Amino acid sequence: MCAVALILGLLLPLGLGIAMPNGDAKHAYATQPQSDRQCEALCGWPVLDPRIEREFEKPAKRWLSGHRGIDLTAQAGTVIVAPQAGIIRFAGKVAEKDVVSMRHSNGVISTFEPATTTLTVGAAVTQGQFIGTVGGASDHCTGQCLHWGLKRGEDDYLDPQRYAGNQKIVLKPL
Incomplete structure (x- = not known):
């Protein structure tokens, strides 16, 4: 007691x-x-009406397979908004895939694929601001989804679903 x-x-x-x-x-x-009863989300969703097609699967070791982000249902042309304020870090091709990434003030990096943007590297964006559209070259989603990855440091992949959307606070027994 x-x-x-x-x-x-x-x-x-x-x-x-x-x-x-x-x-x-x-x-x-x-x-x-x-x-x-809800805890405010640390960040927003990058697309309107998010539906998760494939969930995050953290690899046991950084070099092993896994799914280092989540796939959200999204058609080519779907608007992508900044889940949190930050700076556009990269916009271009990685291994022939169209990718947009941004660094947030807490050092976490969001990566979106397939995604294209008209913003330039270094552009500051606020939470909810347009950063690009779903589309371009990818072998990941083939135009039917947006892959959203979060990474802290060199290889600490985070589950975006844990940071977006309101969460219920509960104490669990030990």
Whole structure:
């Protein structure tokens, strides 16, 4: 019960409560007022009405296979917007594929494929601003999706789905 008291001491000043189903502290979870049940997203989606076609699969080792991003359903010509403010870092071909990438203020890099843009490298963009369109050469999506990758550092690939869209905050049992 000391753990419950500690958790209550941390949560109550934040306007949060705690629920214990059947008085069982083992299955306790944080509660919030109904209007505050979502955590604000760290970034937005790069396309309107995002639907995930293929999810992120982090490789066990950086050189092993995996899916280093997510594929969003998108037709050629679909507008791509900046998921977060940043600077256009690259726009061109990589291994004959059309790619646009941008660096965000936190150092994370977003990469989009297949994508083309009229913006120049170094152009500053705000969250939600047009950065390009789905299209161009790719062997990844063949015009039916947009691959969105997030990377921190040289080889720390992140799951974009975890950063876009509101998330529910829950405490899970240990």
